[in-house]
Amino acid sequence: MPPPILPIAAFLATLALVLTWGRRRLTGPVWFRQAQLGLTVLLLAGVFAAWAVPRYGPDARGPWEVGELRANGLRLVPSGPSDASAVLDPSSFEHPMSRELYGIAAEIPAIMNQLYCWCGCVKQGRHRSALACYEDKSAVGCGVCQETARIAWREVQDGVRDPARIQRAVDREWAPPGARDEMAEFARKRGWE
Secondary structure (H helix, E strand, O other): OOOOHHHHHHHHHHHHHHHHHHOOOOOOOHHHHHHHHHHHHHHHHHHHHHHHHHHHOOOOOOOOOOOOOOOOOOOOOOOOOOOHHHOOOHHHOOOHHHHHHHHHHHHOHHHHOOOOOOOOOOOOOOOOOOHHHHOOOHHHHOHHHHHHHHHHHHHHHOOOOOHHHHHHHHHHHHOOHHHHHHHHHHHHHHOOO
């Protein structure tokens, strides 16, 4: 989406063109008026190009957003601590399932910090990754957060260490159909099939 300044600039350029050429207010040599017309046309072409390229050019989707598949197969840019220092202590939970899941997050924090959680917490800006779900009590009541940790743990136990492959396993379970197709195409290009 173009910034709001572009339509305003196009309007002002068109208005300047109409006022100067339509009413013949400018006096001076012909070359001066021709130069003004040329600059106005260039401005309008530039505004149109700035508007059209994001819609029809090679980057038609616009800038990357969290949750969209990146070239490396991940759906976020890892940030924050990648260790278990901020993960809540598993022994502080009474329920065995919570203890197990928070223990998983504490065992594989570097991988969990690279995984996108499909519950929406990352997209909404509440968390930076699936690891952050275990740095507070969000995962206690969220099946998506819980299953993301289980999938990651299962993949690690099967010898998978590539976060993109683990994200693919999470996507198979939780991603909406369009995102699943996108990841399947990515995997096919990488020869994972």
